[in-house]
Amino acid sequence: MSTYTGFVRFADPGYPDTIEEIDVVATSAEEARERIEQTLVDDYEPGGTIVHIEQRTGLYL
Numbered sequence: 001m002s003t004y005t006g007f008v009r010f011a012d013p014g015y016p017d018t019i020e021e022i023d024v025v026a027t028s029a030e031e032a033r034e035r036i037e038q039t040l041v042d043d044y045e046p047g048g049t050i051v052h053i054e055q056r057t058g059l060y061l
Helices: 029-043
Strands: 002-010 018-026 048-056
Touching: 002 029, 018 029, 018 048, 029 048
Parallel strands: none
Antiparallel strands: 002 018, 002 048
């Protein structure tokens, strides 16, 4: 298991873009993407786009 951080961009017309960092624990980048997408559905307003996922070493949630 590793910790992955997903960087999610939210773009609202007329406002500067915002970037949210979402941390998840997963065994692969594909699983991390699925968990981040589920977090977006569960906890955020629609419109977020995953722009980058990176694996963090030595960090567990």
